[in-house]
Amino acid sequence: MKLLATSITALTLCSGLSATVFNDYSRFTEDAVVESFEGIASAGNNLELGNSRNFSSGITITNDYSQNDTQQPYIVNAGFYGSSPADIRVPHGTAYLGQASAGSNDSGIWVILPEEVELVGCYITTNYEKDENQAAINFEAYDSEDNLLATELIRNISMDEWADSFFGFSGLGGISKIRFDGFGGILRVDKLTYEVPEPSSLALASLALPALLMRKRK
Numbered sequence: 001m002k003l004l005a006t007s008i009t010a011l012t013l014c015s016g017l018s019a020t021v022f023n024d025y026s027r028f029t030e031d032a033v034v035e036s037f038e039g040i041a042s043a044g045n046n047l048e049l050g051n052s053r054n055f056s057s058g059i060t061i062t063n064d065y066s067q068n069d070t071q072q073p074y075i076v077n078a079g080f081y082g083s084s085p086a087d088i089r090v091p092h093g094t095a096y097l098g099q100a101s102a103g104s105n106d107s108g109i110w111v112i113l114p115e116e117v118e119l120v121g122c123y124i125t126t127n128y129e130k131d132e133n134q135a136a137i138n139f140e141a142y143d144s145e146d147n148l149l150a151t152e153l154i155r156n157i158s159m160d161e162w163a164d165s166f167f168g169f170s171g172l173g174g175i176s177k178i179r180f181d182g183f184g185g186i187l188r189v190d191k192l193t194y195e196v197p198e199p200s201s202l203a204l205a206s207l208a209l210p211a212l213l214m215r216k217r218k
């Protein structure tokens with residue numbers, strides 16, 4: 001019975017993936033893939049993304065925006081809605097991903113990763129001058145079966161703080177999607193970065209359960 005109980009615990013631990021939040025961009029290695037949203041919208045322009053768009057970095061961005069809504073995700077290059085580019089210090093390059101009132105009339109912005117990753121994150125600003133309590137985003141990580149692995153409430157980060165405001169999720173090989181679901185204000189995202197696990201880490205994880213069972217059988 002003891003062996004059975006131990007085996008069930010081990011199986012539960014293996015299938016019950018979770019993710020943790022991290023803020024240190026230097027955890028990524030040179031193997032990480034960066035989506036900086038450059039070269040998509042022409043200078044000074046917005047490109048509305050509609051319901052789904054694939055990016056050369058491998059990610060797909062989806063949103064269930066409908067024609068009845070006034071807002072949808074967009075890529076902005078060098079300036080925002082006519083404001084001077086100098087007003088905005090974009091963390092990486094001149095272009096970024098944004099949405100006004102993300103999640104207020106839709107399910108927010110989903111980022112579908114091309115494979116299950118170990119690390120994923122981005123630089124985020126969520127400011128809203130009229131009401132700082134409205135300027136909050138739920139940033140979430142999901143596995144391939146749409147189980148929520150982790151969520152982080154991010155509040156009222158000003159434009160000045162954007163380039164210092166990285167939020168990421170870490171989960172060994174189990175993160176398939178991330179989502180931004182907000183309450184109001186304008187969400188801006190840049191330098192979205194992901195990294196798949198080292199092959200040695202995955203091998204270690206896949207060996208862990210059989211090794212444990214083998215040990216218990218002795």
Ligand SMILES: [Ca+2]
Nearest residue numbers: 036092093095
């Ligand atoms: Ca950029």
